[in-house]
Amino acid sequence: MKLVKSLLLGTAAGIAAVAGAQAADLPVTKAAPVEYVRVCSTYGAGFWYVPGTDSCIQLSGRVRADYVYIEPRNTNASPNQAGNGRYKDATGIKARARLNVDVRTPTEWGTLRAYMRFQIDKNTGNQGTSNGALLDKAYIQWAGITAGQAQSFFDFYASDLNWGSFGGAPGSDTSTNLLAYTATFGSGFSATISLEDRGNRELNSSYYDRAGQRLPDVIANLRVDQDWGSAQLSGALHQLNSGTIYNPWGGSWGTRVDTTYGWAIQGGVKFKLPQLGAGDVLWLQAAYADGALSYLGLNGSTTAGKVSNTVIDGYVINGDIKTSSGFNITAAGVHYWTPSVRSTLWGSYTDVSYNSAVKFSNALFRDFNMWQAGTALIWSPVSKFDIGVEVLYGRLERDRFRVVDFNQPYYVKRNEDQVQTRIRLQRDF
Template sequence: MKTVIKNVLLGSVAGLAMVGTAAAADLPVKAKAAEYVKICSTYGAGFYYIPGTDTCLKVGGYVTADTYWTDVDVKDRFNGFQVTNRLDPDGQFDFTTRAAIQLDARTQTEYGTLRSYIEARFEAGESFGFGQNEDGTAGGFDDVGGSDAYLKYGYIQFAGFTFGRAQSMFDFWAGDFWYGIRPGNFYSDTTTQLVAYTADFGNGFSATISLEDAYGRDGDFGGNFFLPDFDLIDGQQVPDVVANIAYEGTWGAFKVSGAYHDIGDVLFTGLPISNSDSSGWAALAGVRFDFAETTTLYIEGVYADGAPGYLGLKGTIPTVDAMGNTVSGWYVGGALQHYWTPSVFTSVVGSWTETDDFSILDAFASAKFEGYNVGANIGWIPVKGLTLVLQYDYLSAEYKGTDTFFLPPDTFSQETTQNRITFSARRSF
């Protein structure tokens, strides 16, 4: 009897144990807490924390579809008579699509904000006429379709330092309020490799010192029908040294910049010119006025000697002339934009540049360059993030030369004029 009772009790305990085990196996396992994307309000709208980090990221970009009608005319003259008509085609239509992806990552550290910024750009379509290269230099005539991808900006900022590819610390206005392909750039607008330090004095004042890649400010000159080719033959020995003092306030901003440019040895085709240890320089003064929230006005001027890239004339005029002397010049430019309503605006943009006389071929022949562009546009923002613009711009660029070896002196010139109408649609996000 005792044995029976014992067996029953043992069986009951075993059964209960099995039931408990089965029940335990059916219990749900606690899942890891989900890491939701959180808004980062420290740096303004559009920033979010990257999950699992203390880094804030903002993603943006745009897609732009441009349609152009362009008419170009290039004429050569000798003693007032037209000797060639290099280009006088009927105006033509072209289409270009451009896009950009922008990434802005920021992390707060004990030394301040650590920031990295990337802007990658993509282009496809046709280009006809004279326009601005994406590095900010003056573009030549083009009538070729194709596509391109490149890094417009890519830099790191930390404790006042900037490292990487960024807008030159010399620049100020940089052609704001142009839309589509800019019609040449008789102003300073260069993206370049640099190492810079900015001291913030508070109350809107700052000062910057920067070492910058000289490539965007100097380079080969392809020549024309009376100017020979110009080549740098020893590369970049010293980077450009740029410094500025700037102010940003409620009424607007101003900037004063200076640049030192090392030239190195140069060679004109067929002319044994050497100017070792030559250097150039440039100075800028610019101001921006913000009138309420509806109107913005830019005005700036630059003088440069032996540094044509600071006039927006890289590849347009030589750095030194046929006698080995540096070529100097200046420009003034500006832009005005007014919002008639929150969704309708108009802009007027223009600039003028001119060089002093410089020697060509020999001591008797000299030339100078004059150029200007003007334009106006009207824009409509039907919904947030979409901008539609209709723009007209006109460009004139002329080389004028004189040869005093003969009496009376011979005169010669090459004149380029361009008319362009642009319709631009941009979706920003």
């Protein structure tokens, strides 16, 4: 019995020794290190390092819902049907979802940045039918260069405080394709030269028979950003080239109407007013344009109730492109009554004049001016969540003109007031 026990113990010890030797010969494997998300404080709040790189990324966005009432409502009537047209919807709803992606990487030439803003709208009623996806921003910045879809370097106030507008924005506010270079001089001073898509700035170009885009709009600005606020002086050169063949004697030959140039200039200042309230600001801005009315914030037409006016940069008369001119002034401010309650107040005046030969040739074009004013009261019950109401007043005044329809002459209504009320819920993240 002792012999059997000894043999069993000896065999077990031998097996254990062999197994231990084999285990010692196996390679040792370690668990892969875990890549934890690290906060990147270099570029401000909300950035974190992309695992395995030195790039920092920020994801942000917005969800917004607007409920709008407009009175009087816009009419479908054309100018020679004024008084007989059907009304459009008085109410409307807008829903918008927006996603921002901002990626920044340090390089020896400065920060390399790629930015994208993608949004989707769902509109009903008087908010129109412009539903679907929109690539609002998509640009690269590096070593002073900005390339892609970005805010025009002409713009300054760019509808910073107002939610809605009437017949056009209170000053230029355009996202466009561009290629720009910005030089910085220290102490907050900078200068930019930018080549921007002319197509985004043309208003009813068929009236001068647009002959393609030969030259992009050329934009230049001088800017300063300091503790007291910021200021900017900007200018734009805008080409109008026509394909019309002009022959004052008739026949098949003639002279091709070639090119003229529109231009615009704008100056603005933004004051920070912490002595009135933390976050308080005041904007002041003025612009003048000749042959480039988009730089005043205008669209292709302005409408209030039964009064409608077509907006053009130029019109061909006797072989020449006659340009339209105008100016805009805007003031806007915000005051924080408490950290969670603020109100805004803004106003804008735009005046447009057409060449006298254009007015003589076509009764559709008459000088007009447009008043806008608005105020909003906004409550933020939690951070980055706004509930507010905005009331907007607009008035369109147009020179009276006579229309003959079926041999029955009448005068088209020359002015109209309009009031817009908008309730908004907005969550930024």
